[in-house]
Amino acid sequence: MNNKAQLHTLEGLGAAVLMTLTILAITQSTMIVTPQNALAVDVQLEQMSSDALAVLDIASMASVQYNLTECIASWDMAEPTYPTGNLDNLDTALSYLLPGILYNVDLAYTKSGNLNVEKVIINGPPSTNAVVARRYVTLTNQTVNNMGGGWSLQDDELRVVEVRMTAWKV
Amino acid sequence: MESMRKNTKGQWIALSGLVISLILIGLAALANQAAIAGYHSSNAALEFPKENIRELNSHTRDNARIIKDLSFEINSTSNETIPFIFEQLFDNYSTQIQNLYASHGETADVSLVSINSTNGTFGIDDIDLIFVNITYNDGSTHYVSQPEIIEVR
Numbered sequence: 498m499n500n501k502a503q504l505h506t507l508e509g510l511g512a513a514v515l516m517t518l519t520i521l522a523i524t525q526s527t528m529i530v531t532p533q534n535a536l537a538v539d540v541q542l543e544q545m546s547s548d549a550l551a552v553l554d555i556a557s558m559a560s561v562q563y564n565l566t567e568c569i570a571s572w573d574m575a576e577p578t579y580p581t582g583n584l585d586n587l588d589t590a591l592s593y594l595l596p597g598i599l600y601n602v603d604l605a606y607t608k609s610g611n612l613n614v615e616k617v618i619i620n621g622p623p624s625t626n627a628v629v630a631r632r633y634v635t636l637t638n639q640t641v642n643n644m645g646g647g648w649s650l651q652d653d654e655l656r657v658v659e660v661r662m663t664a665w666k667v
Numbered sequence: 668m669e670s671m672r673k674n675t676k677g678q679w680i681a682l683s684g685l686v687i688s689l690i691l692i693g694l695a696a697l698a699n700q701a702a703i704a705g706y707h708s709s710n711a712a713l714e715f716p717k718e719n720i721r722e723l724n725s726h727t728r729d730n731a732r733i734i735k736d737l738s739f740e741i742n743s744t745s746n747e748t749i750p751f752i753f754e755q756l757f758d759n760y761s762t763q764i765q766n767l768y769a770s771h772g773e774t775a776d777v778s779l780v781s782i783n784s785t786n787g788t789f790g791i792d793d794i795d796l797i798f799v800n801i802t803y804n805d806g807s808t809h810y811v812s813q814p815e816i817i818e819v820r
Contacts (some may be wrong), residue, residue, distance in 0.1 A: 499713065502677065505678070505680075505681055508681035508684070509677075509680070509681055509684060511685075511687050512681065512684030512687075512688050513684070513689075515685070515688035515689075515692070516684070516687065516688050516691060519688060519691040519695050520691070522692075522695045522699075523691075523694075523695045523698060528749050536713060537705070537708060537709045539709070540709050540712045540713055541715055542752070543713065543718075547718045561702040577763070605767060606763075607762075607763050607766045607767065607771060610766075612766055612767075612772075617734075628750035630718070631718075631722065631771075632722060633722060633726045633764075633767070634698070635726075635729070635730050635733055635760070637737060648770050651796055652740070652741070652744075652753075653737070653741045653756075655733065655734070655737060655756060655760060656763070657730075657757065657760060657764060657767060658761040659767045659770075
């Protein structure tokens with residue numbers, strides 16, 4: 498029998514071990530790739546949510562029926578009962594701007610020094626990869642009266658309201 | 668076939684295996700680096716409060732104009748001066764902003780520095796610029812604009 502190729506055999510074995518280890522390393526690296534994809538989706542979702550609120554806020558009267566300030570001014574101050582929200586103007590506009598995305602909307606404002614957070618649109622419990630987008634609007638008695646809302650503001654009062662949207666993909 | 672069996676010169680085959688292995692190791696290292704870079708860039712985009720700062724800035728600008736209009740409305744039915752009313756309303760706005768940002772762990776402060784008038788009087792067409800200091804801090808990002816000059820005419 499030929500016994501002269503031991504070193505070559507060892508080299509071949511070494512190369513095989515290296516290749517096996519490399520394939521293992523690549524397979525394991527998919528664990529790192531997965532959260533990257535999830536975060537990339539979160540970044541995109543957060544941007545889309547912020548953009549949707551910004552578009553509603555700064556849109557001209559010709560492009561939207563009611564802008565964000567008018568939608569918030571029209572709120573009747575009543576708590577909604579799931580699954581129906583009580584801010585239909587805003588819900589309609591958001592569902593058009595965010596197809597395939599679910600969202601809850603809360604309004605936060607201070608009254609007599611106390612922070613109030615009220616739910617106005619409820620679409621269910623957010624998933625674990627939900628993101629939050631915020632936009633601030635300022636209400637005066639005039640804007641509220643124009644929209645027939647339930648905010649009881651004085652003529653010399655302004656109220657800053659945080660529109661807090663929690664968005665998630667299903 | 669017999670000659671191949673007796674051939675012990677397999678260096679090229681072994682060397683090829685080694686080269687392929689090294690190439691695969693290089694590719695794996697690159698794939699890992701790309702994945703980690705993607706993770707960090709996505710994480711940085713999520714962590715950096717770009718929208719919060721932009722919103723604080725633009726909302727303050729919008730409010731300066733709202734407050735100016737409201738000041739003249741109030742002035743028409745009261746004895747207070749325009750600068751006094753403007754200051755009161757702006758302080759009230761600043762307090763509300765502080766409370767709202769504090770509710771999600773951020774500090775934001777908008778304070779009125781001065782109201783600029785073209786000719787020293789405070790008619791509705793005379794007030795042209797508002798100087799405001801804006802600061803924002805969420806623990807990792809600190810933003811300051813002192814002063815932010817807002818055109819309100």
